[in-house]
Amino acid sequence: MSSFPWLTVLWAVPLVGAVAVAFVPKTRGAALPKQLALAVSLLTLAVGVAIAAQYDTGGGMQLTETHNWISAFGVHYALGVDGLGLLLILLTVALVPVVVVGAWHEADDRNPAAFFGWALALESFSLAVFSATDVFLFYVVFEATLIPAYFLIGGFGRAGRAVAALKFLMYQLGGGLILLASVIGLYVVSADAGHPSYLLSDLSQVDMSTTAERWLFVGFFIAFAVKAPLFPLHTWLADTTERATPGTSVLLVCVLDKIGTFGMLRFCLGLFPDASQWATPVVVALALISIVYGALIAIGQDDILRLIGLTSLSHFGFITLGIFAFSSQGASGSILYMVNHGVATAALFLLAGYLIRRRGTSLISQMTGVEKSAPVLAGLFLIAGLATLGLPGLSQFVSEILVLISAFDYHWWAGAVAVTGIVLAAIYVLWMYQRTMTGPGVPGIEDTPDLNRREIGSVAPLVLALVLFGFYPMPLLDVSNPTVDALLQHVGVSDQAPVVPAAGGDSAQEGQQ
Amino acid sequence: MTAFWVLAPIMVIAALGILFVRKAVHAALLLAVVMISLAVLYAALDAPFLFAVQIIVYTGAILMLFLFVLMLVGVDASDSVVETIRGQRVMAVVAGLLLGLVLVTGVGQISLGAGVGLADANSGGNIQALATILFSRYVFAFETTSALLITAAVGAMVLAHRERLVPKPTQASLAAQRLRDYQDKGTHPGPLPPPGVFARHNAVDTPALLPDGTASEASVSRVLAARGTVRSAPALADDIEELQRQIGDAPHAGRTGSASAEEENL
Amino acid sequence: MNLSLTGVLVQAASTPPTFQKPHIEYAQLWPMLVVFGVACLGVLVEAFLPRERRYLAQTVLTLVGLVAALVGTCLIARDLTSLGGVARGLIAAEGTIVVDGPTVFFWGLILVFAIGGVLLFAERRLEGGLSAFAGQAAALPGSEAERQASSQGLDHTEVYPLLLFAVGGMMLFPAANDLLTMFVALEVLSLPLYLLCGLARRRRLLSQEAAMKYFLLGAFSSGFFLYGVALVYGFAGSMQLSAINEAVRNDTQNQTLLLIGLGMLSVGLLFKVGAAPFQAWTPDVYQGAPTAVTAFMAACTKVAAFGAMLRLLYVAFGSDRWTWQPMLWVVAVLTMVVGAVLAVVQTDVKRMLAYSSVAHTGFLLVGVLGVQSASDMTSGQVTSLQAVLFYLTTYGFAMIGAFAVVTLVRDSGERPPSSPVGPASVVGRRCWAGSSPSSSSRWPGSR
Amino acid sequence: MSVTPYIVLSSILFTIGCVGVLTRRNAIVVFMCVELMLNASNLALVAFARQHGNLDGQIAAFFVMVVAAAEVVVGLAIIMTIFRTRRSASVDDASLLKY
């Protein structure tokens, strides 16, 4: 394995790009920053692909870099990827070019250079989050992501965005503060155990008292539950997606919020396995509430962006459910779900953005019959929507069924409650589609232009991925499975055997007698 | 201790006086009483050098500076008795009493013993001993105080010194300016007419009458005009008529009329 | 009552006491001396250089002086181990000053922030070539003279020497090894600040009011400090911190004297750091003072005062920790709550930052509470002292940064957050909120 | 000779100074009350110097005088400035900065 610092390059490229984009002289025209941003994001994508190419699906942390940072606290600059990190990294590097293309004109009336600069900065920090293997480093970049996110929300979008940005920031800071307390607590625990260290590999070996472990778990979990978000910490989500630009929402919901569930897997399970199991009933209950509650609330929305945002509440409920069901199907399903949800929701957000741009309103009740004049838009919107509702053949189904299976495995009622989510999803997706796309339309609807090439180009890769991974998800599962196995082994659980073992020689004979 | 028991009540009374006198100057003078009494107490406490410094520097220089500033601010300025901040005075007194109680009881309970006395330390002379300490152990602090003094000087300069940015106008230039204004803006170059000129009254609230009999608004202070207390000069004509009637007939018989009036007055 | 002036004078004449030339460790103290020296030079520049050349000269001179002092501090820090002793320090200037690790650290910190402050002082591109300081402080606000001073581009370049004097006092403050030096340092650092607060070019009324409030309350609090000095001196019989420590350790009598004295000393220091309930001046003064001064003041004063507080509480009263820790807990909690709660409702950004600095003071006080001796800990653990020092570092940078942004935004009104100013201010504000990467040094509970 | 009476006197004077700061409105008088507090401290210092038989207290008192001199200059300059602006030396009038 080469010693080239691939992961550092991975987050450094977009960061440098962000600075470069932000400081492009205004006199050079509005297009230059966009082109530059696109180039940078594609370059990052290339780096991501290069990393994926070097990744050995055998599992374990790879491409690691470890340097002392603050030796007094045992803080390291440590990066590494495993299956989980790699998938999320790939998701991120793939989504950002899509967002750049998709949001090409979103910031035209303001400051495009700033918009794309912040977007790249967000990418950079997110990539660092996904590759950090030091808790402190993770915390630092975890918080750093808020800065670009705040400006993306507060600077661009619709009226009321400043309030939304503030609400976003307050929730995240609240969560971050609790996380900070836990991070400090972690330091105390590790220092008590001998040598203070923040390295994941060291921390996972530390023996903690049950009480300490539980407290720390709760701290970490709350922070991630705000991020993810889970009921009842979700109210920032809808406000934010309603006010921000769709591009921002994509970055926020499809990349940034994944940090929450990523953290649950990486830190809650990785560092506090016993406490995670202890907390499972509560977490599962919360996840189930999120699934049903998010879907029900989404049904009642009239703002299309708000609706899409709230669907994510439901989906994050699924992801959390899978994580805390403690089975390989659940964990792998959750990882897959993160990727698929990212892709599907990104497509949905972007298309909703195009729709709003065309119709001049985001209210579902004021849109009708768009399909007539913009069939491509409608078709893509439908596919993305169907992916969201977990239609088999589209990638989200695979993850959803894995999570459901694991939930059912955990307890039958968990599966039964979670599965109602798929009906509710059908209601909100199809009702939204029905009210926006179908019907006789309003006068003048014929003038609504269909998607142009740029717009199709931004969504087509996403839709393609949805279909591809719906029918052939194994490339993703191959990456995630070893990580999940290692994680579950660390937690100390193994999959439950089926009630009736597969037909072997002996048992079959018994049946005949 | 005689000096102490004599001076202590005086000092406390004088200090309390500072709290109650309304005029700032009185407060300054009462402070001077306290300070000078302090000087005496210093002397009683084997601090002759401080005795001198207290009188010369503190009372003589610092307090005088206070007085100077008081003069500038207005020597007869006095505080009103009414307390404007609600509850401030009560709270201040309560807090003060509490603090005094704590301090006095706390300090009064201490048992310091007889005390070493300064006979040894002052054996080589108080001033010499002080100087020795000052220029050896505390030399750095001493030098640092120079920074304080420079700061004070610079500060006073900054806040009080005003540079003249334009040359002082001479009389000639002022006159030239006045005529230039007349030329440019039509400003009246001469002095304004005084009130009452050509009117029957020369009171300040009576505008002067121009030769054509109209009132000259420039002759009355704008303040009065704003207040609306300017008297109308033509209205005063009633007054004249009245007088004329008293004097007697028509104006053409003025002379005789006036003569008869004089007779009446007599 | 041997009151006899003549006798004293006769004594003085007859037996001159033995005097020994004091030994001053110039090699270790020269950064401070450089600062004072350059300040005096600055005054001379003010006196002899023509007005139009003063700005450049003062700026360059001040910066050179501060940088030189900083370099010196670094050099001293490097040689610190060679100075020996358990505390890795040197008691200099006849025992009135101690140069040890924390001292040097505080020096460095103060100098760095002071350089930042000077740069803010010298900033005058934003207002059409005018600095943030009044053209002529003596001219009445709104008068013709003031307008003329502005139009002629007059500038109080005296602020640079004043700043340097203040920096000198700040450097002396945490290094002082006896109460007297500490008191002098307190005044040396305070007086220039009182003056600087009143020199704003804009909103002069507010600025002057801030100066007066700061001055009156500062003098009031230094009165308490001084009385505390007197009482502690009365208890211990000496001004030296080590002697006081000795007395605290041995003398169980006259505890009230000690306690009242300690309380009053604390009041003086708590006032300087802006802890509740001594925080009342902070918002008003921070708001009224020129922003550059606020930045300088907020960062440097707090560093210096915390340095002095650490030294006082731990060197002089360290053996009597249990007496003052409950009190400090109360103050710390009160400070955190008051700062955090009141910051929420402020509409003026400078006031908000002031309250945030109050809240930070509370956190720092918690850190101060946790300071313990090195032997109590396992190796590799972070000491509370380190934490406080680190926190001060980050806090200072955040404050300078935040106020620098305020300076920038001052005239442009409310800018959309996408402008280049926004990010920096949020970084600053987030540092204030204490949850950003840069100030994640809040380790109150580390044991 | 016990110095306790001196200390008690000094604390009384100090307290009076404190109360004066709180109750008087003329800025100059307020400042004079601060001076009274400093003087009270000085008295305590000098008394303790005698008690302990070393001259540190006297030196301190001397320094206090120097400091007070500088402080008075600065303070009065500030008060003068504000007086010239507002035509008032009352500390209550300077209350624009609040809330």
Added chain:
Amino acid sequence: MHALHEVVHAPVVDPSSASGVFTLLWLVIALPLAGAAVLLLGGRFTDRWGHLLGTALPIGSFVLSLWMFIDVLGRDSADRQVSQHLYTWIQVGHLDVGMDLLYDPLSSLFLLLITGVGSLIHVYSIGYMEHDPRRRRFFGYLNLFVAAMLLLVLSENYLGLFLGWEGVGLASYLLIGFWQYKPSAAAAAKKAFVINRVGDIGMSLAIMLFFVTFGSTSFTVISASADRASTGTLTALGLLLLLGACGKSAQVPLQAWLLDAMEGPTPVSALIHAATMVTAGVYLVVRSSFVFDLAPNAQTAVVVVAVVTLLWGAIIGCAKDDIKKVLAGSTMSQIGYMMLGAGLGPAGYAFAIFHLLVHGFFKANMFLGAGSVMHGMDDDVDMRHYGALRKAMPVTFLTFSMGYLAIIGFPGFSGFWSKDKIIETALADNWLVGLCAIVGAGVTGFYMTRLMLLTFFTDKRWEKGVHPHESPKIMTIPLIVLAALSALGGVMLIGNWIVDYLAPVVGTPPHENAPLPAIVVTLIAVLVVAAGVTLAWFLVGKRDVPRTAPQQVSPVVLAARNDLYGDAINDTLVVNPGRRVVGGLLTFDRYGVDGTLTGGPVAIGAVAGQLRRVQNGFVRSYALSLLGGVLLVVLALLAVNLA
């Protein structure tokens, strides 16, 4: 169900791996799928020839299916199961789901039905949709449907089946809502999908339970070890599968969508909502025979659902004036028969499938016929506007008649054989169920006769300007083919062929002693049907039919017109409470959740707003607070140390 005691365990699915022609099994699915992809992604370039491609590919699949069928006929009956492993679809832990295909007698018949009838309908659609500007897309959707349906019946495991299951649902959704500009069409499409989703809950949970119980979703694995699972589990599985089947096959209580689904173009109704997709539920039950055979309670549930639906659909069919809705009600009813057969266990599986096949023929035939009528009547669907069309469109009339005779069970026609067998088996199983089945047959006779009379006989009632005409050849040829199949479908029963053919999959029906001789049952059924026909003749044929439906009708008719209040029940029980829950949750979210979480800061703000008043700007107040602080500090120190 006493028959069960004789069956110890169900046949095991034990396929051999594919060879020969069966290696092309994937191509059967791939061809229409490719068609769908080309047509949907190709855009306008494919407008000109898209429909031809879209028709050719299913025909290709049909040819392949036929080839395989012939191949398999030549094999030994034990050797008729073939599976093909394409690739690993999902593999996590011991969940290992392959993209596996299973070709066995059951799926072979379905293959022929889907591709055969499907191809015919494609051909028909070329004509029917000729003037629709989006014909290409229509063919794309149809191809997508065919591919999904083929996947459904070919998949070797439940997850793959579910993939096809949802795929046909999607296609159904797209095609019902094909004319999206009609709000009713869009609403109907959504309704169909959502109700199907409710059924999918059952499917999903069944899949989960399969995995948890057997560690696999493969038919092979599950059928081999099903007998070792507890009866409770198997019953649960059966009920869950039944729920899924109800959704897809429009069985009570999830029947409400089917009538609305008639908003789609008529070929869609023929293919999806009559011949193939809606029968997927029956396929599911039959395919899961290894579960149902071991879960008698689940079987009983199937029978109950089937009987209720059979009557429910028939009653609805009696009252509707919309020709397609009558056919839809009829479809519902006929699927009830199939479900009934499937619910009767090994005795009925083969007959259920048999009825399914012939129903596919005659119902497709009739739907296409109805489409042809509509084609001639300017898309009018109200039978009260028809009348005496037999002369105007003779081919349609004749072909429709074949279907009519088949569905009412006119002796000799295909429906006669299939329905008769089911009635016989039902009667043998339980006389009440059998009785209901016979009554259903009578009602079928009534409403179908009514339809025939209103459409092709009686007086002509069409408006001026409407010129009924025969459809073009491209539409009538498929009609003729289907009519022939409707008439002759009974040949499959010759020598009990279909029962033997399906035996490896569903088991051999036990020999039982029927309570009545078969011929008696047949006679009774025929007589009941004849009664229904006669009744229709008297009620409809002998009277004048008003152009508008009379409003003064009995409550029974009113209920039937309103789909027996299916929608009203749904609204009352589910939709309205749901709305209220959503509304309540929205309020709760805003004020409860958000209010609580943001309420804290607001309270702090209020307190702080009061507290900041303390900062009153007076320096003396500050000094007072400072002095207070001094006291605090000093007293705290004293209190701590001197107390």
